[in-house]
């Protein structure tokens with residue numbers, strides 16, 4: 001069996017659910033799932049209960065991560081349409097500002113133009129403004145980013161046509177970056193019949209011709225991030241299933257299999273899952289870290305048996321390649337033989353690469 005060494009993944013889009021919904025996932029289970037998936041650092045979204053939109057909530061969440069995380073991490077602040085001043089105060093500690101311009105899980109959608117203009121005018125960086133947005137809202141955010149000179153990051157781009165719009169804006173000088181999820185690359189709307197609510201997320205899966213469109217435009221994409229959004233089976237099987245799927249443990253085998261199939265190079269995979277997430281968010285790679293992957297035959301990913309508390313995956317039955325044998329994080333072996341060896345609290349905040357984060361969009 002061949003062994004390959006990778007720098008590890010930095011997953012710039014996860015929902016670890018603590019505080020507020022620890023029956024779905026918590027910082028301990030979520031960061032263990034990260035290490036199991038070869039993810040050494042993750043960026044956690046602010047749609048918690050309570051939402052992370054003010055200083056006290058941010059401070060409490062930061063304390064929980066300091067106590068419990070076993071992987072490295074960064075935390076977003078969010079905006080709920082009300083106060084901008086606390087976000088400005090928190091900006092130096094946050095990896096970025098997250099805006100929800102369209103409906104999704106949680107209660108943070110802010111589409112009022114007046115509120116958006118206030119926050120685009122005030123956000124001081126150095127992290128970008130990251131958006132959850134459907135196509136029309138992406139256009140609006142690109143206009144605001146241009147007007148206010150803000151750095152914009154488009155999360156989980158919903159359609160390949162949006163990648164063209166983002167690329168055109170970039171051509172015109174807008175500082176915009178973007179991400180795709182593994183579920184939009186490896187599943188399609190045709191899978192939703194089979195998956196039911198387990199295949200439901202925002203933005204939704206697209207038809208297979210659009211999936212092809214994503215692959216054809218992969219050079220326009222800055223990063224692949226899981227949008228790990230666990231919900232319990234009971235919630236998914238309820239009359240009102242919430243949107244979202246877990247993904248921390250499946251990105252690496254899915255992408256390694258795609259590399260093996262010649263759909264992208266290994267170097268490009270590392271750029272999309274490690275170098276670029278760090279670059280876009282202006283973060284420093286943890287020193288003396290890396291992931292050892294044992295690569296044997298391709299295999300079908302299991303539907304159950306994951307470390308995420310929700311315990312299921314929408315990728316069951318998909319082709320994967322490689323198994324994480326060992327993870328080193330800042331000089332210490334934190335994962336080996338399917339076991340987490342790091343004590344709770346070993347995880348550290350990802351450090352800033354530059355004081356200003358200025359050249360973060362330089363290609």
Ligand code: DOR
Pocket residue numbers: 015047104105106132200201202203229230242243244245
């Ligand atoms: O499907 C989704 N689930 N999309 C989001 O934007 C939020 C996420 C969640 O938090 O469950």
Ligand code: ZN
Pocket residue numbers: 104132155156202203
């Ligand atoms: Zn989202």
Ligand code: ZN
Pocket residue numbers: 013014015045227229
């Ligand atoms: Zn998300």
